Amino acid sequence: MTVYPTWRAGKKVSAELLTEQQTHIVIASSNLIRSNTATPTSDMALSFALAVDARYIVEAFIAFDAVSTTPDITVSWSVPSGTTGGRFCFGAATPGSTFTDETNGRVTVRSQSIGSNTNYTQHDNPQSITEILSLITSSTAGNVVFQWSQSTATASNTTRLADSYLRIERVG
């Protein structure tokens, strides 16, 4: 059971520690469009610097849109070397599954390695995924970064929509 920071009587209350205690929100202020790519790359609008030897809960609520139902989406994460933890993937079923549209489709409810790909069906209307990370960083500093691409490289655009966001809490 952890909290961060740990407060004890007599400990100096600093701006830095209060900031560490806060819930951090990283929100994409604009759309990001990709096409002709099936290799996830970093979406730097959705990244956050992590401390070494720390624990975090990162909750990602991400919306996508597409011109076509062909490309679908592939999602992954980049984290500092040596980081371990769990990854929860909630969203549309893998491409090729029973799926009508964004209001009516089978789902993915899986664990996945943090740096591995998860594929979701994406309709040609705005549609969301939710991914949660429980992270334990090691001695290497760095960022947690959301990564994505199309699942099938297609000339038509796939868009990660503005107002997608990360909610980050340091918990240890």
Next chain:
Amino acid sequence: MATYPTFNPGAILRGAQLRSMQSRVIVCTSADTVTDLDAEKIDTELFCPLGANASYTVESMVLFRNTVDIAAASRWLGSVLLAGNVNGYMVFSPTESESDFSTASNTTANMRASSSFAFSQPRVNSDNTNTAVWAKFNVVTGDVPEVVYHSWCHSPLGITATLTRDAGSYMRVTRFA
């Protein structure tokens, strides 16, 4: 990255700043119903006052149940601003399709997102057990304080039915700017 408030070294720490750090959780302590309603009603408990010139994330878990085969209409609005200032709506809930809904424990899903409105119509159990609607969105307020609130009814309108929004539904509001 955003947090609210901003703490600066050497500044006087105020109670208002600590209060601003706290996520606010609004929990429904009572169930509420709509019967044969032809218009959405303002939720009696799921609402939250917001400050002016501020940005918030809202995560909600709304529980619905009824005794006939209908859907819920679930919408989030601001009291002052147009609905468009409820941004980045994302929902994870049972489907809006009647034919692909068996029960809330066995259903295709609604994974709708919208940049312009915060509205969905998930199917609801007709066996009087709860359907869960997990929705997230952001609100950016203007120059005057605002109230963000849940607005709901049964869908379709104008039918003979009673829909319950159950106790235990909640919203968590976090200011980040």
Next chain:
Amino acid sequence: MSTYPAIYSGQHVTAQLLSDMQPLTIMATTDQTVTNTATVQNDTTLTAPVSAGASYLVEIYILASSSSNTLNQGFKTRWSIPTGSSGERARFGSPNIAGNYTSRVNTNLQAAARDTGTDTTYLMTGDNGAHAFFESAVVLIGPNSGNVVFQFAQATAGGAGTSVARKAGSFMRVQRIA
């Protein structure tokens, strides 16, 4: 509307006050396995103390696996809360009825809620990896302090050598709101 603790201008800022503002997060760093039983067992990690008369928003994210490829030997969950307490537990995961489950990446959804003390079952098979579930509730604690404890078992006991596991990386977040 609830925040806890209440903070007033001029109030002395104490370590206790700042601590009370913080949600507690319990992160499982090792797996826990329950073998050949449909009777829910306490999770030895995902447990949090709660105070009488208080209210908490409890969120539990579970990664779970089964050793069996028999669908109905899936994963059963329940929450144990102090006597006299209550909560309606929302849940998101694989369904509890066969026929609309192919795999963890191609399945119907369970998006429902019931009281914390009633069992929930998620279908799963052992041959397609760990599943993800999310459960949350606002728990109103009655006159008795105690613990909120995540509990789990097989949905149906599968016989000797069969088991389910709550995987490392699962976590529980408890925020006092009143």
